[in-house]
Amino acid sequence: MTIMKKLLLCCLVGISLFSCSKKEAENPEKESNVLLEEPQATEENKGEEKPEGLTLIEGADCLSCHKIDSKLVGPSYQEIANKYTEADVDKLAEKVIAGGKGSWGEVPMTAHPGMSKETAQKMVKYILSLKK
Template structure:
């Protein structure tokens, strides 16, 4: 019985193996495209808003951009909280320390009932730089 099975397996292999290997290749081999020189368009310079060019507040602006402040505030229009220009119009340089502490502690009531998130990990000096930038937006 084992011998008959072995002969059958050998015969089937001998008959079907050549058939499976003799199929013609149907998938063409991709050829490389000849190199063509392409021109690169000149970069378009995007104008920077005037408020971002403020050199005295660049560090403050970078700090603002590195936090979640822009989630609730925009420079020139109300979002969830007041715009930075509205804050600049309401306060003066004399309020610098109070506003810096307000950024750190958070709070509500000055601009409505929606609370401002506290930023307890922010240093007093960095909060002051942020406030200086905001106050520089006074029209």
């Protein structure tokens, strides 16, 4: 690995760690990267029912590294859905909680140790529902 690639990798990891810790400091209502309150209905989303997994994802720090249909720091949710099946829900939920690296490259995914397995499973089930 060249020095430039190592430097870029270090910068990306640093940015993702900084953005995650900054969000926690700015949002005292959040605990362990999980939203404690349901988002309130607005005029734009009134009458629309979002999947619970999506609501949980939007309330956590997931979208700072993942997008639905394109790679950001981590893989897109559609890439994840296309790689895994419903049989992998428990394994993926544990990965969300424990964090890790290696499945999608060397950039590690932040651990979410305060997240319940049930919450992580709901998020994963939503992600897997995006399979094309």
